[in-house]
Amino acid sequence: MNWYVVYTKPKWEKKVAEKLTQAGVECYCPLITQIKQWSDRKKKVEVPLFNSYVFVQLEEIDRNTVFQVPGVVRYLFWLGKPAIVRDEEISIIKKSLSDSNVTDISITAMRVGDRIKLDSGAFTNQNAIVQEVSNTHYILVLESLGCVLKIKYK
Numbered sequence: 001m002n003w004y005v006v007y008t009k010p011k012w013e014k015k016v017a018e019k020l021t022q023a024g025v026e027c028y029c030p031l032i033t034q035i036k037q038w039s040d041r042k043k044k045v046e047v048p049l050f051n052s053y054v055f056v057q058l059e060e061i062d063r064n065t066v067f068q069v070p071g072v073v074r075y076l077f078w079l080g081k082p083a084i085v086r087d088e089e090i091s092i093i094k095k096s097l098s099d100s101n102v103t104d105i106s107i108t109a110m111r112v113g114d115r116i117k118l119d120s121g122a123f124t125n126q127n128a129i130v131q132e133v134s135n136t137h138y139i140l141v142l143e144s145l146g147c148v149l150k151i152k153y154k
Contacts (some may be wrong), residue, residue, distance in 0.1 A: 001026075003085040004063065005076035006054045010069035013048040026057040030093050049097070055085060062118040110138065123149065 008016045016031035030049040035042055056066055066072050077080045115131040132139035140149045
């Protein structure tokens with residue numbers, strides 16, 4: 001069975017995961033604890049790691065069963081097919097979130113103009129500016145080396 005990514009209505013991730021579990025669908029909604037502050041108090045709140053995404057594990061022929069649950073919008077697609085997440089990737093997410101040394105996690109997409117530091121590959125520890133983001137690649141400007149780097153991804 002494959003893991004697929006279900007796109008939900010905003011702020012419905014936990015409700016969708018609960019309803020899918022009740023319907024007998026294996027699902028995973030990674031949660032992190034954050035401290036939220038209101039005008040009169042602070043409170044620890046569990047929020048989804050990925051906004052509007054829930055992972056579901058089911059057979060290809062059973063994929064449409066998720067649409068019986070309120071809050072499910074569609075599947076996430078990659079190159080015209082439903083995106084499949086490998087078991088190892090789900091395991092890595094679970095392991096990372098269960099690690100007691102991890103205190104603060106946030107996920108943000110790269111945007112044009114962002115300044116980043118490369119942490120792997122031939123250009124490790126080089127600072128770069130994101131010049132372009134597309135469905136297939138990033139274009140980064142490495143000012144210190146005077147070059148442009150195009151990174152393709154699958």
